[in-house]
Amino acid sequence: MRIVLTGGPHAGKTTLIEELGRRGERVVPEAAIGVIAKLQRELGAERTTEWRRAHADEFQEHIARAQLELEAQTSVRPMERVFFDRGLFDGLAYCRLAGVAPPRTVVAASGERRYDLVVLCELVLPFQERGASGRTSDLPRARAIEAALEAVWTELGYPVWRLPADRPPGARAELLLERVAAEARAKGLAGAD
Numbered sequence: 001m002r003i004v005l006t007g008g009p010h011a012g013k014t015t016l017i018e019e020l021g022r023r024g025e026r027v028v029p030e031a032a033i034g035v036i037a038k039l040q041r042e043l044g045a046e047r048t049t050e051w052r053r054a055h056a057d058e059f060q061e062h063i064a065r066a067q068l069e070l071e072a073q074t075s076v077r078p079m080e081r082v083f084f085d086r087g088l089f090d091g092l093a094y095c096r097l098a099g100v101a102p103p104r105t106v107v108a109a110s111g112e113r114r115y116d117l118v119v120l121c122e123l124v125l126p127f128q129e130r131g132a133s134g135r136t137s138d139l140p141r142a143r144a145i146e147a148a149l150e151a152v153w154t155e156l157g158y159p160v161w162r163l164p165a166d167r168p169p170g171a172r173a174e175l176l177l178e179r180v181a182a183e184a185r186a187k188g189l190a191g192a193d
Helices: 014-024 031-041 047-053 058-073 092-100 104-109 139-155 169-187
Strands: 002-004 026-028 082-083 116-122 160-163
Touching: 002 014, 014 026, 014 082, 014 169, 026 139, 031 047, 031 058, 047 058, 058 104, 092 139, 116 139, 116 169, 139 160, 160 169
Parallel strands: 002 082, 002 116, 026 082, 116 160
Antiparallel strands: none
């Protein structure tokens, strides 16, 4: 079972992925973090932010290729589940918000059924900006990203389950695992236990 954790910046996705990993779940990190880190090594933090804004389409293409590579390296065997920190189609929402055409690689894959469950992690409040990490969003932007992500995944035919942010990471992980098990049982998929 392939489960995508999506959401705006400051939704606790990475914290949740780390908690799931500590519990022995198979997890795949966010591709964008690696792309941003590479750009920062090459350009420095300030120039990376400038480049990302000026080349939003190219930035999303880099992320899409990195995501596809991560997914290609992640086989899912029967009775196994994998949690992805973001999915390939998150890039469609970011491109929509930036007013740029989405990467061809993402558009080509948009007709494929790649994931079994999409979980939208709601924003964790109070919001804290994290410019030093390469993240550039403020709260209004984070809310816009959250709405665009939900719209894109829904338009692609994925039912989106919203994971509330009103509990600590461990309890949030428990709620998620309960939902994943229930979805797996209902669909007859692997990962029901």
